[in-house]
Amino acid sequence: xxxxxxxxxxxxxxxxxxxxxxxxxxxxxxxxxxxxxxxxxxxxxxxxxxxxxxxxxxxxxxxxxxxxxxxxxxxxxxxxxxxxxxxxxxxxxxxxxxxxxxxxxxxxxxxxxxxxxxxxxxxxxxxxxxxxxxxxxxxxxxxxxxxxxxxxxxxxxxxxxxxxxxxxxxxxxxxxxxxxxxxxxxxxxxxxxxxxxxxxxxxxxxxxxxxxxxxxxxxxxxxxxxxxxxxxxxxxxxxxxxxxxxxxxxxxxxxxxxxxxxxxxxxxxxxxxxxxxxxxxxxxxxxxxxxxxxxxxxxxxxxxxxxxxxxxxxxxxxxxxxxxxxxxxxxxxxxxxxxxxxxxxxxxxxxxxxxxxxxxxxxxxxxxxxxxxxxxxxxxxxxxxxxxxxxxxxxxxxxxxxxxxxxxxxxxxxxxxxxxxxxxxxxxxxxxxxxxxxxxxxxxxxxxxxxxxxxxxxxxxxxxxxxxxxxxxxxxxxxxxxxxxxxxxxxx
Amino acid sequence: xxxxxxxxxxxxxxxxxxxxxxxxxxxxxxxxxxxxxxxxxxxxxxxxxxxxxxxxxxxxxxxxxxxxxxxxxxxxxxxxxxxxxxxxxxxxxxxxxxxxxxxxxxxxxxxxxxxxxxxxxxxxxxxxxxxxxxxxxxxxxxxxxxxxxxxxxxxxxxxxxxxxxxxxxxxxxxxxxxxxxxxxxxxxxxxxxxxxxxxxxxxxxxxxxxxxxxxxxxxxxxxxxxxxxxxxxxxxxxxxxxxxxxxxxxxxxxxxxxxxxxxxxxxxxxxxxxxxxxxxxxxxxxxxxxxxxxxxxxxxxxxxxxxxxxxxxxxxxxxxxxxxxxxxxxxxxxxxxxxxxxxxxxxxxxxxxxxxxxxxxxxxxxxxxxxxxxxxxxxxxxxxxxxxxxxxxxxxxxxxxxxxxxxxxxxxxxxxxxxxxxxxxxxxxxxxxxxxxxxxxxxxxxxxxxxxxxxxxxxxxxxxxxxxxxxxxxx
Numbered sequence: 001x002x003x004x005x006x007x008x009x010x011x012x013x014x015x016x017x018x019x020x021x022x023x024x025x026x027x028x029x030x031x032x033x034x035x036x037x038x039x040x041x042x043x044x045x046x047x048x049x050x051x052x053x054x055x056x057x058x059x060x061x062x063x064x065x066x067x068x069x070x071x072x073x074x075x076x077x078x079x080x081x082x083x084x085x086x087x088x089x090x091x092x093x094x095x096x097x098x099x100x101x102x103x104x105x106x107x108x109x110x111x112x113x114x115x116x117x118x119x120x121x122x123x124x125x126x127x128x129x130x131x132x133x134x135x136x137x138x139x140x141x142x143x144x145x146x147x148x149x150x151x152x153x154x155x156x157x158x159x160x161x162x163x164x165x166x167x168x169x170x171x172x173x174x175x176x177x178x179x180x181x182x183x184x185x186x187x188x189x190x191x192x193x194x195x196x197x198x199x200x201x202x203x204x205x206x207x208x209x210x211x212x213x214x215x216x217x218x219x220x221x222x223x224x225x226x227x228x229x230x231x232x233x234x235x236x237x238x239x240x241x242x243x244x245x246x247x248x249x250x251x252x253x254x255x256x257x258x259x260x261x262x263x264x265x266x267x268x269x270x271x272x273x274x275x276x277x278x279x280x281x282x283x284x285x286x287x288x289x290x291x292x293x294x295x296x297x298x299x300x301x302x303x304x305x306x307x308x309x310x311x312x313x314x315x316x317x318x319x320x321x322x323x324x325x326x327x328x329x330x331x332x333x334x335x336x337x338x339x340x341x342x343x344x345x346x347x348x349x350x351x352x353x354x355x356x357x358x359x360x361x362x363x364x365x366x367x368x369x370x371x372x373x374x375x376x377x378x379x380x381x382x383x384x385x386x387x388x389x390x391x392x393x394x395x396x397x398x399x400x401x402x403x404x405x406x407x408x409x410x411x412x413x414x415x416x417x418x419x420x421x422x423x424x425x426x427x428x429x430x431x432x433x434x435x436x437x438x439x440x441x442x443x444x445x446x447x448x449x450x451x452x453x454x455x456x457x458x459x460x461x462x463x464x465x466x467x468x469x470x471x472x473x474x475x476x477x478x479x480x481x482x483x484x485x486x487x488x489x490x491x492x
Numbered sequence: 493x494x495x496x497x498x499x500x501x502x503x504x505x506x507x508x509x510x511x512x513x514x515x516x517x518x519x520x521x522x523x524x525x526x527x528x529x530x531x532x533x534x535x536x537x538x539x540x541x542x543x544x545x546x547x548x549x550x551x552x553x554x555x556x557x558x559x560x561x562x563x564x565x566x567x568x569x570x571x572x573x574x575x576x577x578x579x580x581x582x583x584x585x586x587x588x589x590x591x592x593x594x595x596x597x598x599x600x601x602x603x604x605x606x607x608x609x610x611x612x613x614x615x616x617x618x619x620x621x622x623x624x625x626x627x628x629x630x631x632x633x634x635x636x637x638x639x640x641x642x643x644x645x646x647x648x649x650x651x652x653x654x655x656x657x658x659x660x661x662x663x664x665x666x667x668x669x670x671x672x673x674x675x676x677x678x679x680x681x682x683x684x685x686x687x688x689x690x691x692x693x694x695x696x697x698x699x700x701x702x703x704x705x706x707x708x709x710x711x712x713x714x715x716x717x718x719x720x721x722x723x724x725x726x727x728x729x730x731x732x733x734x735x736x737x738x739x740x741x742x743x744x745x746x747x748x749x750x751x752x753x754x755x756x757x758x759x760x761x762x763x764x765x766x767x768x769x770x771x772x773x774x775x776x777x778x779x780x781x782x783x784x785x786x787x788x789x790x791x792x793x794x795x796x797x798x799x800x801x802x803x804x805x806x807x808x809x810x811x812x813x814x815x816x817x818x819x820x821x822x823x824x825x826x827x828x829x830x831x832x833x834x835x836x837x838x839x840x841x842x843x844x845x846x847x848x849x850x851x852x853x854x855x856x857x858x859x860x861x862x863x864x865x866x867x868x869x870x871x872x873x874x875x876x877x878x879x880x881x882x883x884x885x886x887x888x889x890x891x892x893x894x895x896x897x898x899x900x901x902x903x904x905x906x907x908x909x910x911x912x913x914x915x916x917x918x919x920x921x922x923x924x925x926x927x928x929x930x931x932x933x934x935x936x937x938x939x940x941x942x943x944x945x946x947x948x949x950x951x952x953x954x955x956x957x958x959x960x961x962x963x964x965x966x967x
Binding site: 321324365379384385386390391393394395397398401402406409410412413416417420421424427428431432476477480484 | 553555653657
């Protein structure tokens, strides 16, 4: 008789729910009639995300203490559960905003891949072993590569998918190489076992650590590992961009803090500095490059690089407060990011051309709700009051200062000050009327006549994002309590 | 009660935004809400016990792990600043209704939102809450100047926002450092700090907002490009948020750094006073004169605050209220002139007193109060400030007194350029005198000025006693 490991099905249930949704969506879209495919696949994916979110909530509730799973290849803890809730929420919003996308075919695959990518991410945040880590990373990455290239009739989409594939594989390769070095140095794959091996300054181990950080930096699109971000974000279908900007970043950063604190506590003095430097580079590169962008998706892509910088500050703090700050930050950040891309998607569908600062002109007056919501998201990304963006920044700065990184606070302040300029330009672009000359030549038929198509699902996604963005400002205490419980699962 | 005073205009803003009223009706609704706010403020004054320090407090934990709470309350002096706010904002909203701004719902909602956040600034007793209101103030201003402003509004807005936000972000860093080292962000519970850098972070935010020389780069563009009622609120009220911040936070919480930096700050204030007055004397239009005189007056007020004695601080508060009313009235008058003549350039104005007695009277009264003629509230304020600063060194007082002569020069130049001389090319015979509705907007402001001129002690005797640390700092 072969020993079978005991499986904790509840711990795996969010992943399984999403996988099931992916399977159902894909199967139905093969079997069912054409008219039925899109609606069914979307519904299956949405139901999968909601179920996964609920199950993750149950998991959070029933897991006061962290437990290893499946021979320590996974961990069941609140850290992963809370991240899974955020990921499921991001996925559900993405389904809502994807509905209006005019896709001739592939709609079944689209929703199936979306659910599969999210399943990989949920698995990823619970990984506690270098093998499961890599497996999950590839799992969601491959889904995302395909999603980026899904609009095969658009050259930019194909380009984006290919770029992401090449650069992403390079990142994964580095991560894998790093894992191999760490394994070579310690003879262990599990995070806790690596720490228990007690090797402190072996050069193999340090090289491996550096490569793991770099590999995760690729996924989080932190500078200098961000080169793919603007191109991919710009070219991918906007709904996919929305999902990636929120979910991939959240998953990568949440796991980064876990692996660094659990597996490499001895090297703390090295990686905190490394992360701090990456944070500063991300803030500088993201904010400065965003200044000169005219394409809104590109601009938001650079803004997401700078926000990765902010979240890395929380990781560099390497404290319970830093963990709380990170988990708090991702909640309003995900909402603002998805919400702003949703608004861009709405404008894009209206015009049929990529959204730039010029053709966003007058948007605030034409579509007061979407325009106003975009205002709130941008103000939130700036860190203005009445949005969770301010509280997130405040927590990040507090965590940095508490850990003695006062110069990270200064860097964050300078980064925010620079970011004002491009966010303001975007805000400004929405209320200024476009030049009539520009209308006739550039957009031509795109803006001529007719009111924009109604899309209640997209509007409800924007409304939900708006609710989270503003609600997270007023209800800080409950969210922080959740984040505190989650951060307790990590050894600080 | 304090919370109600903050929430009423904010709720009103939501109401104006959501109710699908036609333009003028939404303006009337907003005006009514603003008047209700004034009434509510009068109710607060009645309840207020001037023998006590901080009162009418509301306190609710916001997030406890860092010790941040929603904590608001009134001191004597902040009550007057809040009063200035509600009165000037009500006048501004009423004028905007009369002037019938485009996209009235958005406009009036933003004005009410602005009112609520300014009142919030003057009542906040928690540093993060203070920051929230301080920044929330900026959002409506940004839109109001950027959408409804003049020709070069976009340039003016971006300059204004980038200047002020850069200052505010330094303050945010300072708030984090101060709060974490104190273990609480509450202004009442926290002690004093001797960290120079933290002090400078706060100072940066307030120096830009005031503005204090040499941080006044945004001032003229913003004041010139705004709609007149927004310029009135900006110069009359928003700049006083800096006064409040300097006094409640910078002076009260940083006694040692204040000592260290007192001389440079006084020097900057004095330079601002003299330089602003000279610029006002050279400026070519009504709005620029008012803008630069604002800068000069803020210098004078800061001089009073940083004299660090009760005379000077009392004078600074009185002068804040007086200047707020004066400069709001002047900007509203500038708006009224502009609707008649299409310009506020002196070269094209003149001779407007002929046949327009109401306009001439109102402008004359405000101008005379602004130049601090003895018996006016400005005279009382400036006298107290100069008496206070005399204790710190006679030279400051001497320069300050000299600058008051400059004030007389630019105000008289303004009055004569608008009202007297021969009729300017932009002034047509048909240009009407002030309409009853316009009088209804400015006369209450002038009446308040006259009331305070007759009885300046109504404010100066009711500023203190304040909370112990403020009182200590003011000694």
